[in-house]
Amino acid sequence: MNEPVTFNPFVPSYRKNPYLQLGRLQARDPVHRSDALQAWVLTRYDDCQQVTRDVEGFSSDARVAREALEAAARRQGITDAPMGLRLPSPGRSSRTLGEEPTVIGSDPPGHTRLRGIINRAFTPRAVEVLRPRIEAITAALLDEQPATGTFDAVEALAQPLPAIVIAEMLGIPPEDRTKFREWSRVIAGTTDLVQTPERIAATQETTRALVDYFGGFIAERERAPREDLISTLLRAQDEGGRLTRNELLGFCILLLVAGNETTTNLIGGGLRALLAHPEAMATLRAHPEAMPAAVEEMLRWDSPVQGLVRFSRNDVEVGGTRIPAGGIVICMLGAANRDPAQFPDPERFDITREDVRHLSFGYGIHYCLGAPLARAEADIALRAVLARWGTVDPAGEPEMGGTFLIRGPQRLPVAVAP
Ligand code: HEM
Numbered sequence: 040m041n042e043p044v045t046f047n048p049f050v051p052s053y054r055k056n057p058y059l060q061l062g063r064l065q066a067r068d069p070v071h072r073s074d075a076l077q078a079w080v081l082t083r084y085d086d087c088q089q090v091t092r093d094v095e096g097f098s099s100d101a102r103v104a105r106e107a108l109e110a111a112a113r114r115q116g117i118t119d120a121p122m123g124l125r126l127p128s129p130g131r132s133s134r135t136l137g138e139e140p141t142v143i144g145s146d147p148p149g150h151t152r153l154r155g156i157i158n159r160a161f162t163p164r165a166v167e168v169l170r171p172r173i174e175a176i177t178a179a180l181l182d183e184q185p186a187t188g189t190f191d192a193v194e195a196l197a198q199p200l201p202a203i204v205i206a207e208m209l210g211i212p213p214e215d216r217t218k219f220r221e222w223s224r225v226i227a228g229t230t231d232l233v234q235t236p237e238r239i240a241a242t243q244e245t246t247r248a249l250v251d252y253f254g255g256f257i258a259e260r261e262r263a264p265r266e267d268l269i270s271t272l273l274r275a276q277d278e279g280g281r282l283t284r285n286e287l288l289g290f291c292i293l294l295l296v297a298g299n300e301t302t303t304n305l306i307g308g309g310l311r312a313l314l315a316h317p318e319a320m321a322t323l324r325a326h327p328e329a330m331p332a333a334v335e336e337m338l339r340w341d342s343p344v345q346g347l348v349r350f351s352r353n354d355v356e357v358g359g360t361r362i363p364a365g366g367i368v369i370c371m372l373g374a375a376n377r378d379p380a381q382f383p384d385p386e387r388f389d390i391t392r393e394d395v396r397h398l399s400f401g402y403g404i405h406y407c408l409g410a411p412l413a414r415a416e417a418d419i420a421l422r423a424v425l426a427r428w429g430t431v432d433p434a435g436e437p438e439m440g441g442t443f444l445i446r447g448p449q450r451l452p453v454a455v456a457p
Contacts, residue, residue: 044068046080048443055439057345057446058386061374070360077111078348078367079357082374084381084398086358090349090370091402094146097349097368099405101144107350107367141289143297143405150404152279157290159275160268163411169204173416176203177423184455189434192424192451193307200420201302204412205294210256210267222249226292227300227445246292253291257284294409302413304343304447305334306420311448312337312388313421314433319390320425327422333390334417339397340388342373346444347401372398373446428455 044067046060047053053060064071065082073080081087090097098104142153180199184190202220211219225245228238257269261284264270272287282290313320313333323333351366362368376397377385400407407413424431432454440449 044071046071046073047075049075054441057373058377061371062377064371065374065378070358070362076367076369077114078369079362080369080371081357082371082378083358084375084378087347087370087372087375087398088402089357090368091347091398091405093355094404096351096353096355098146098352099144099150099349100146101140103146103350103352104144104348107365110365111367140286141293142408143293147404153282153286153290154404154408155277155279156275156282157272157408159277160271161408166411166415169208169412170415170419172207173200173204173419174423176200176207177420181423181427186428187456189452189454192310192453193303193448194450196420196424197303197307197310197448197451200306201299201413201416204416205298208268209291209294210260210265210269215252222252223295223299226295228442249292249295250288253288254284257287257291297407298409298412300441300445300447301343302409302416304441304445305338305413305417307448307451308341308343308446309334309337309417309421310424310431310453311437311451312340314431314437314451314453316388319388320431322390323421324425327425329390330418330422331414332392332395334414334421335395335397336388336390336392337417338399339376339382339392339395341446342376342397342399343447344399344401344444345373345441345446346371348444369444370398372401428457430454430456 044063046064046068048057048060061082064080069081069083069086071080071082081090140149140153142150142157145153177196177200180196184195199220202223203216205223206216206219222245225241226249228242257273260267260270260273264273269287269291272282272290275281313323319333323330347370349368349370351362351364351368353364355362357368376382376399379385381396382392400410400413434452434454437448437452438450439446441447
């Protein structure tokens, strides 16, 4: 029981299936000290929930993060670009780059203020209004595919749909979409475990381009507001005042990191789950209204965000282990979602599960602001695929992509027929 369990997310098999290693950790060393990552790796549901709930004990703040990362790098004897340590949660990149606190990278009271203002514009109702547009974009994307034949569902649908939706929300004109998608792709790569110097340079360059682009965009809307999210956010105000121009800039960049690849992974991963479970696909064909519940199971079964990063402010006990102050703590949401103490028979993909309280959108004060949008996109996209084709089958092995913290298919070949 007490012999050390090894954890090595760098091996190629981890990307294919992380749950073997994560399950072993969960059973034998749930609060694991990883020398390779210089971090604590948590795999139990209760422990991940405790850490994300305890904002006094565990910080999301960029400055705290930087100190912890630098200390870890020194311990490893690395002075520059510590491998595996540059990458916290989706969005962390925007804090190291923009230097402006973002909602995802701040603690109360700063977080409370930012979230309060952003919430005014980012409501579930705003998503309901978007539904017809999401349906139209989905239909247009599927129109480009054959009635009978094969295609890559990631390239055709899972990848472009969230990117187009966010671009439209922000008011990016169609002629800038290609550029915008390329930027999103580079920015999403900042969550990878291994950051090569080339990658870091590309990220910095892209961030500069984004800052220029959105800077101009915001200035235009300050002069002449339109019907888009940026104009709404410029107007949005509560007791905490308004967003500064830099805060708005940081938020725009954050949306690219937090909202694009994650949703791509949910749509691609969800379809992959259905292809692997034809009986579930058949049920959903007969009962499309069961799709929202199925989407929750997709989120649980293969979490698009696999890990959230926090920094311990004090010595804190988690699951019977003392985590010292200044520690990097990674809550492995994908593992927590398969914790048998929380979900009976957790490996089983079961769209009839009730009350699926997964942690895939986080927990507590940082709970995903885009959850209603992500759910709506997945619901609409997957329903549309089943409604359009009488058969949808795998046409080869899916290729799993993503990073240590983000997971989803990079290629998902499907064969369709009327
Ligand atoms: C399936 C898709 C998505 C997943 C799995 C996901 C997951 C998450 C998670 C786990 C967090 C918590 C981060 C933390 O505690 O450190 C989060 C926060 C956030 N997400 Fe999402 N997200 C998704 C889609 C989106 C979309 C579409 C948007 C916006 C368009 C978005 C915007 C945000 C924002 C702004 C935050 C920060 C909230 C805060 O710090 O108060 N997300 N997301």
